[in-house]
Amino acid sequence: MFEQEYIRKKKIKKIKLLGIDPYPSKIIKINYSIKKILKNKQNIINKNKILYLSGRIFNIRNMGISTFVDIKDYSEKKIQLYYNINKLNKKYRENNFYIFLFKKYLDIGDIIWIKGNLFITKVKEYTILIKKIVLLSKCIYPIPNVKQKNKKIYYKFKDKEKRYRMRYLDLIVNEKSKKNFIIRSLIINYIRKFLNKFNYIEVDTPILQNIPGGAYAKPFITYHNKFKKKLYLRISNELYLKKLIVGGFKGVYEFSKNFRNESIDKIHNPEFTILEFYVPYKNYVWMMNFLQKLLIYICKKTFNKTKIKINNINIDFKKKIKKIKLFNIINKYSKLNINENTSINTLREISKKLKLNVDKKEKIIDNIFNIYCKDKIKNPVFIIDYPIYMSPLAKSKSNNYKITERFELYINSIEIANAYTELNDPIEQYKRLKEQKNKIDKDFIKSLKIGMPPTVGIGIGIDRLIALLTNNFNIQEVILFPQMK
């Protein structure tokens, strides 16, 4: 063990010798949060109210028999404490006790409870004059000593690997980090609130699946001992939610943890959160409007505005979101001339020229789009009119079989949502899945045979959306414990 930890363990021994439990079990009386104190400071001083609160020590300034301590509590505000031997309760004035406990054995990182009154120091800082201190939890592992002056932060704890592996420490020390996760919680709650307003039902569907369906991705494989068979962690919950629409709900949604056995980057984590949401008797055009309303609602409720600066671009979610046809945007930026009828051979030639190393139609188109178009899209855009071979679960347009009723929402070059009018023709669906040569979830086909009403469905990447709205460029910043080796 390193030096500082050794010293603190020794302190614990001495504290115990004084008859003090460094980790007491107590019911803690708290009548004010620091935030509340700062809000009502004048009133508290005028009435000389007694304050009970607890928090973590962030700094200690020792000055002879006076000491200043900064603490922060769950309200994310800091306040200064002051104690002076002459002003303490009698019990604490016995010299040994005072020196041991207050002068020598409190450390940065300790969690304490205090009783005291508010006053103003000579330099006009609102400060609590301590009457009593109780140690609630001794900190043995020294926390990074972040310092601050005029809102400038010094000695910031910023090693990404350490921050992610020890997120608890990151949350203690980096206010911005904690704020991201508070916003994450708010956004998820507002989405839920918005969907509940329409009486859509929140559901849970299996995470362990027999056949990983609803998307293409490598699954995580596990094994059921009793059944003696492989099970898969879901890559998507899409098929199950459609089964529920067959079952007759007015609309269903699920904040779905999905798992994909693929690599990690700025916008991918092996486990991630997708909001999947299905509504019968509606189509993809309706969903575009609904999605925008949802985004406006989230922004208004969370940030109290609809204009948000993302990656130095002002995005106004109230502005009508442009619709652009997939092949139009591809042809515009690539100077190619392709469409849904372009033959596989022509596409393969293009793939060769661009050294894409892919030979399936859908992959070639996807690659071309990524190369030429993605970076150009900063403001929110609905990309529409995806060809049928890219969208095996989407319904074709009535006037063009080869194009589907589908859109993807892109913001700041990132795919945020994917939605389509669901294919509900069981014969057609079976045919399309068969063409993909994947294992087919026959139960899903069976449910379609029973009959699914015309339905629209959407998947919204929650981690990505939150990263975007908090102006982070890496979803690791909004996933509490991102996957690490």
Added chain:
RNA sequence: GACUUGGUAGCUCAGCUGGUAGAGCAUUACACUUUUAAUGUAAGGGUCCUGGGUUCGAAUCCCAGCCAGGUCACCA
């Protein structure tokens, strides 16, 4: 998986063309009765990511590996 940058004290980082390891904060001791990045004086603290190699001598050069960041590929 490929390329690229990095890994040095608890934290943030220096350390040049190889010569036995540095700073600030944190820690310890002393001083100080209103400080706030407190201050002053002194002290302690290192498997320089790991393993090899070159060399009289490696944090530094070479090779291999581990971990992380970034870019790309796969994917959402």
